[in-house]
Amino acid sequence: xxxxxxEYGGKIDDKGRVIFPSAFKxxxxxxxxxxFVVKKDIFEDCLEMYTYSExxxxxxxxxxxxxxxxxxxxxxxxQYMRDRAVVEPDSRLGRISIPKRLLESIGAEKEVVxxxxxxxxxxxxxxxxxxxxxxxxxxxxxxxxxAEL
Numbered sequence: 001x002x003x004x005x006x007e008y009g010g011k012i013d014d015k016g017r018v019i020f021p022s023a024f025k026x027x028x029x030x031x032x033x034x035x036f037v038v039k040k041d042i043f044e045d046c047l048e049m050y051t052y053s054e055x056x057x058x059x060x061x062x063x064x065x066x067x068x069x070x071x072x073x074x075x076x077x078x079q080y081m082r083d084r085a086v087v088e089p090d091s092r093l094g095r096i097s098i099p100k101r102l103l104e105s106i107g108a109e110k111e112v113v114x115x116x117x118x119x120x121x122x123x124x125x126x127x128x129x130x131x132x133x134x135x136x137x138x139x140x141x142x143x144x145x146x147a148e149l
Contacts, residue, residue, distance in 0.1 A: 001054065003119065004024055004116030007114065007129075009126065010113075011110060016099065016100050017098075018098065018112055019096075020095065033052050034088050034089055035087070035088045036086070036087050036088065038084070038123070039084045040083055041122070044122075044132065045105075045128050046122045046128070047103075047124075048120050049114075049120060050119070052086070062080070083101065083102065107128060108124075110126075112124060112125060
């Protein structure tokens with residue numbers, strides 16, 4: 001599994017394309033699958049970007065917990081699969097085309113931040129990324145809480 005670490009900025013062009021960070025691209029096998037799945041995060045105003053293989057793994061794991069004869073499970077799955085896009089960096093410049101509806105859902109108009117988060121990449125509007133962190137005190141309290149587990 002690929003591990004993404006670091007933050008990288010990017011400018012959105014008129015067609016909704018942004019250059020995929022070369023530091024992330026270099027982590028992918030040059031002869032492998034370069035597709036990603038992009039979706040809106042459930043809890044935050046950012047997009048989540050998974051390698052296609054990671055997306056398949058997570059989707060299969062989730063699907064195995066569902067009973068599709070249960071109406072609520074079927075409704076959940078339908079919603080889960082909405083507003084997803086498969087993107088792939090172009091071979092020339094490494095640009096990716098993110099659908100406008102997804103960029104609008106996070107308030108990204110001109111600039112984004114790609115933030116590596118281990119198994120996924122988060123894509124934030126630059127303004128929201130700057131204000132998305134938690135306070136140092138809360139971070140320390142959460143670290144202490146986790147240490148007790």
